[in-house]
Each structure stands twice: as structure tokens, then as C-alpha cells.
Amino acid sequence: MKTKPGKGSPDVRAGLLDAAVVLFSEQGVAGTTVAEIAKRAGVTSAMVHYYFKTKDQLLDAVVEEKLIGQFIAFVAGAIDHGENDPVALVERLVWRIVEASDRMPWLPPLWVREVISEGGALREKLIARVDLGKQERFKAGIAAAQKAGRVNSAIHPQLLFMSIIALTMLPLSMAKNWDRIPLIGRVSKQDLGRHVVALLKHGLSAASGPAKAKGRKP
Amino acid sequence: MKTKPGKGSPDVRAGLLDAAVVLFSEQGVAGTTVAEIAKRAGVTSAMVHYYFKTKDQLLDAVVEEKLIGQFIAFVAGAIDHGENDPVALVERLVWRIVEASDRMPWLPPLWVREVISEGGALREKLIARVDLGKQERFKAGIAAAQKAGRVNSAIHPQLLFMSIIALTMLPLSMAKNWDRIPLIGRVSKQDLGRHVVALLKHGLSAASGPAKAKGRKP
């Protein structure tokens, strides 16, 4: 049942990955030393190299086992549903992401900082590994629904997926600090989910009026 | 016209800030050395310390003069408009941010990585300096419009501001790479603006139907 048949005790290895992912989410990859990760996992820094050889290969493992194996696999489940209603799909996607951030609170900060950001330490590693097929299918589904008049035609299908990620991940990446910001105050992740779903469901619904969003800038 | 009446040539100082902000946006603050900044500005790293004493104080200057003085001042102008239609205000806000990212392409990546991200190098510095009064007024305006039945009541006024930031900043932070991602392909910043405005205008409009976004998770 081990994730990797390689060397070492699975417990320590897993503990190191857990520690890494939490510290990375709090301090960034560049701001986290191998020694800190080791300390949080209760071993010496030499053990990090025993299990992962280099810091860079530790990042590979994070991408493979945490981002892809845990998060993407979980969220992608929401798309593989044989469903044909894109709005329902969007809703399911949002709730999956919210749920994921409950199970893996380290995920959104890590994602925003190290995957989305240009030059993020995990960005290229993830792009190289991930299959964009599902996203393409999602985009196609939206476009089809637009043609059928069931979805607001002013929406860019290519940008919708990113909008969903943005609306969920970015606020969730700050979730730990929500109550420190007076403007936001006491809201829960459930509140966020409801807010985003409301925004998207309305936003996607086929416009009654034309709602021409004319670009101001040339 | 000098920003600071202190020592040193204003040109060199400004060049260092410009260089810093671009490199920070590309490599992150932790991933950028003082020497790199100096080199890009055509001086030695000792000069950085001459003008800013420490790297940390350089960050202070970036927050003060670039984030607050340039970006926030520019965007905040959209709120101080004596306008009372919150939807129009949202639209203006979106276009301001899009416009800002044209003038300062380094802004969105820097914002997402170092301001929004937990542990971001500029986060605490900015929070300590910024006045949230305008955002409070914005929130109040939305809430009032909801009571008046002009805005979708399922929206969380507290979260709307963050949603706008998310819908714009996060995609813009990747703008340089849009064409490298097949899913997105050839879209312009204008396209993004239109897309976001369409989404928000619809999303905010008072629901004809109830649009009950019931939370799934307890």
C-alpha cells in the first residue's frame, strides 16, 4: 500500500512530505529550509536527503504525491461525472475545491504562490506532468451550452475555468487570516462556497437582457 | 518632484525600485538577490544599501511607493466617484485593475505572490499601511443595494471585493504565459476584462428566480 516502493520508512517519508507542504504554504518554497522541514518531522536534515536526495527532488515528490495524487485527483473526480449540465458541473467543482481546502488547508496558499505565480517553484514541474484533457472537455461543454442558449454568451469559455480557480483558491489561500481582516470578518468556507456558487450561477445564466459588456479600452 | 528628499540621485533610486519590482514579480522576493536588482539597474549592490540600507527597507519602499503610491492610488480613484450604483462601481473597478496591469505588468504577479499569499514578503507591510476605509464603504454600498433589491441577495458583501480582486489579479498574474497554455490560448487582457465584467454584472443582478445555492457540506 506504500506510495513508493523505494527506500525508507513510509511513515517518516510521509511525515516529511506533510511537513514540507505545510511549511511551503506558510513561508514559500524558497523561504523554507530543508532543516526546518526535517525538524518539523522530527528528524535531522540529513534524513531529507536520505529520502529525497535533493530539495529539488523533494519538490518533485510534492508535485507528484500531494498536488497530483491528492488534490488534482480529488477535484478531477468532480468533472468525470457523465453530467451534461455545465452549471451543475461548475457548482460541483466549486464545492470540491472548498472541500479539498478543508482536508488540505495547505493547498490553496501553495497553489497560489508556487503553482500559479510566475517563477513559482512547482509551476513548471506541475505543468509538465498534468493532463489538461479534462479542462478541455470542460471548456467544450461550456461552449456547447452557450450555443444552445443555456449559458451567458458573454462568458469566455477559456477563461471560465480560471475564474473558478481564482474565485475559490485565492480567497481560500488567505482563509487562515480572514478574521484578522475587519472587512471580511467572520465568514466560513461554506459561506465562501455559497457566495461563489451564487455569483457563478447567476453569472453564467443566459442573459435576459443583453448585458453588453463593452470594453472601454481600445 | 523627488519622492524622497533624502540622499542620492532620484534616477538611480527609481531605477532600483523599478528593477526590484520586475525581478520580484518574476522570481519572488526570496528568489531575488540584491545583486540582481543592482545589476538590472546598472549599479553595484552596494548602491542598493546606500539607497535603502537593507533589503527589508527596500521592501518598505516598494510597498510605499509602488504598491500604495502607484497601484492602490490608481485603483482607489475608481471608488471615489461619488457614484451610488454599485454595479457600475464594480465595472469601473475591474477596468481600472486591467488598465493598471497594462501600465505595471509586474503588479499582478507581485500582488498574488507577495501580498495575498500567507507569509508573502510584502503582506504585513502593506496591511499595516493601507487604509481599508474605502473597502468598507464599498461593502456598505453593496449591502445597501441588496436591501434595496437591486443586487443578488445571495452575494456576501464582505467577499465581493475579494472576488473582484481574484477574478482579475489571478489571471493577470499569469498573463505573460497565457499563450503557453493551450486551454487559454489567444485571449487579450481586454477579453479578460469583458469576461469578468459579464460574469459579475450577471452574477450581481437581482435574481429573477430564487437561485438557492444551498451549501452541501454542513
Added chain:
Amino acid sequence: MKTKPGKGSPDVRAGLLDAAVVLFSEQGVAGTTVAEIAKRAGVTSAMVHYYFKTKDQLLDAVVEEKLIGQFIAFVAGAIDHGENDPVALVERLVWRIVEASDRMPWLPPLWVREVISEGGALREKLIARVDLGKQERFKAGIAAAQKAGRVNSAIHPQLLFMSIIALTMLPLSMAKNWDRIPLIGRVSKQDLGRHVVALLKHGLSAASGPAKAKGRKP
């Protein structure tokens, strides 16, 4: 038949010594890790410490069992011959060394680098253990032959032994690379032996002419 009556399998022990000696000759002692030696012998590095306790004690064993037990014993046999003709003795010595380098190709590089070189890892260990009696007898034999007019009197008996070592060992320590050096090209160890013997036999023969080798430098 075990060399050591101590613990452990003689085969593994011998395999480790063999591996050590080859790697030391290729990479130097300092450049060879215990783990490499273990791997080449097909065991783990913990085994090296089981058999030899420390790397330093492994070196002791190499000196004792490989250098003294194998090489010196073999070469010294050439001196113990009850012979009184020093030139014949020299010739026998040369061929012994050439022969030894066929049986133990790792020997000359190891010798040159770790025994002869100042600070060589085996140098002090070997000097402490070796009996120089035979070399003294050799020197005395040469000196006697000089007095008897049978050997070139310009030769330093003290230096002759080292000259023989130098003329053989140093070229042999590069034997693996001879063909890579255009200057040398295709020569065999036999060729080297013949060359050295020719040089020495002539060089030692009592001078017909005076052959005044006057030192230039004061």
C-alpha cells in the same frame, strides 16, 4: 587459510579489500567513499564497518594485506636470491615489478598517489610497517660493486633503488591511459620493461669514458 581468524566471512572481507584497492587506484583514497566500496563488493556500507570498524582501519588492512602481503612480498622475492651480481638483481627487480602490475593493475596508481606522494593516505602506515633491511642490503651491494669497478661510480647507491621504482611504477601508474596519449601510443608493459632494463643496464655499466656529470647549479 583465513588471513584473519576474526569475525565475518573471508570472502566478503576479501571482496571489500579488492573493491577498495581498485577504487582507491582510480579515484584516490580521499575521493572514494565507503559506500562506493561496499556497492562494488555487493554489500552495504554498514558491512565495511562491520569488517573494518573504520575507514582508517580499512586502510591499515590494505597496507598490511595488499601492499605488504601481496606486492612487497612478491617483489622482495627478487632480492632474496643469494645473487651477488647487482646488475642482474636490478634486472630481476624490474621484471618483478612489471609482472606485479600485470597481476595487480591497481598497484602502481595506488603506490604513486597514496604511498609516494607526500600526505598520501597510505604513506605513513606503510613506512611504519615496512622493513627496509632488504633495501639496505641492496644499496650495500651496489656500493660494493662500484668499489670493485663493476658499476658506474657516478651513480648514487642510495638513489638507485628509488630510480628503479620511478622508472617502472610511474609509467605503469598511467598504463591504462598510454594509448590515449599520442606521444606514447601503442607500447606494451613488456616494451616498458625492456626499455627500463636497457636504460639501467647501460646506465650502470662501468663507464669506459669518464662521463663527468658535473652539476651546473652551485
Added chain:
Amino acid sequence: MKTKPGKGSPDVRAGLLDAAVVLFSEQGVAGTTVAEIAKRAGVTSAMVHYYFKTKDQLLDAVVEEKLIGQFIAFVAGAIDHGENDPVALVERLVWRIVEASDRMPWLPPLWVREVISEGGALREKLIARVDLGKQERFKAGIAAAQKAGRVNSAIHPQLLFMSIIALTMLPLSMAKNWDRIPLIGRVSKQDLGRHVVALLKHGLSAASGPAKAKGRKP
């Protein structure tokens, strides 16, 4: 007049090279830390990286400026003499090497351990840089003298150059320890020079008798 127009104070740079070369000769390259070199030169180890970037590039500089620029240039002068008597050339070569080891006592140990030895840290670097033309000319001169009957025909011209190096460099690499070895005792570098010249002059002289050095081994 600086060797390198690059960065840094020439004095410190030169001091580091001097320190490096001495320590390398005493402890080997692998056995010498950057910090030791720095300490001996009176600076911190960071300065080594300031002047040479990496330890490997320090080795490049040693090869370039010490081995090639100092030693090889000096010795090669002995060959460029427009002389046609190969025996005189050999003699001159020997004395040059002896003289070089007086000026640069670190040279012979370094040469034997790190240039001649397989896997030596300077070996490949030097081979890549050095011009073997002079050695080829030397070899050709010997071969011609053999054909003319002026040099012992049992000598391998290809191997003679290496024999000269061996006869001088190897003993000189131990010169500091000569008096510690009873067998050798009190001899000077001049004594060594005379001994080697005597050996070679006789060894090269055209044999009166046939001096059949018949190989024993098949």
C-alpha cells in the same frame, strides 16, 4: 602586468593561488578544503569564491597560471634551444626540472599526485590545455639519433620522455622527506640531478656491446 585583468586585488588572488598550490601538494586536492586555503592566505573562505567562483575554477587557474604558466613554460625553454644533440638536451631537461623544484617545491608532489595519477584532479584539465608538439619533436630527435648510431637502440623513444620525468619528479616529490628515510639519508637535489644525468647519459650512449635486453616474459 597582471596575469588576469579580472576582479579583485592581484595580491590576494596570487596569495590564494600560492596557498592552494602548497596545500594541494601536501594534502592532495581532495584533502584540502577551501577554508584551509583561505586561512593560509589570510582571508575567509568566501574570498576564494569571490576570486575563483568555485573550487573547480580555482583548479583551472592553478593549471593555467601555475602549471602551464610557471612550470611548463620554464621547462619547455630547455627544449627550444635549436640544439641537435639529444643527450645534451636530456641533460639540460633534467637540470631544468631540478631547478624548477627549487623554485617551486610544491610542484613535484602536485604533479605526481594530481597530474600523473589516474583520476588526478588536474590531469584532464592539463591534458586539455597542453601542447604536446615539443615532446613530439623531442621524440623524433631521439629516434633520429638512434638511426645515426649515436643513441642506444634498445631505448624506446616514446618512453624516454616519461623516464626523464619519472627519474626526476618522483624522487623530488619526496624531497622533503629524504632525510627521514634512512636508506636515502643526506642527499641534495644536486646529487639527484647528477645521479640522474649519469644514469641517462650512460644509458643512452650507443652500446659498445650488444646489451641485449631480452624480455623474459612472453
Added chain:
DNA sequence: TATGAATGAGTCTTCATTCAT
């Protein structure tokens, strides 16, 4: 103002060594 030279603290990485199993 501006620089080159210098440093100390810290980071990643390697390795000989130990020990429970």
C-alpha cells in the same frame, strides 16, 4: 556618490559512523 573588497551567517549536500532488528 559610487565601488571593489571583504566578511559572517546560513543553506544544501555528503559522508563516515552507529545501532536496533
Added chain:
DNA sequence: CATGAATGAAGACTCATTCAT
């Protein structure tokens, strides 16, 4: 006998920072 897991000490290298000129 043999191993995998674990460690501490050290080594190369980086970088923010200082200072004399």
C-alpha cells in the same frame, strides 16, 4: 551476518551587509 534507518560533523557555495577609498 547483514541491513535499513538515522545522525553529526563538515564542506562548498551564496548572500546581505559593511567599509575604506
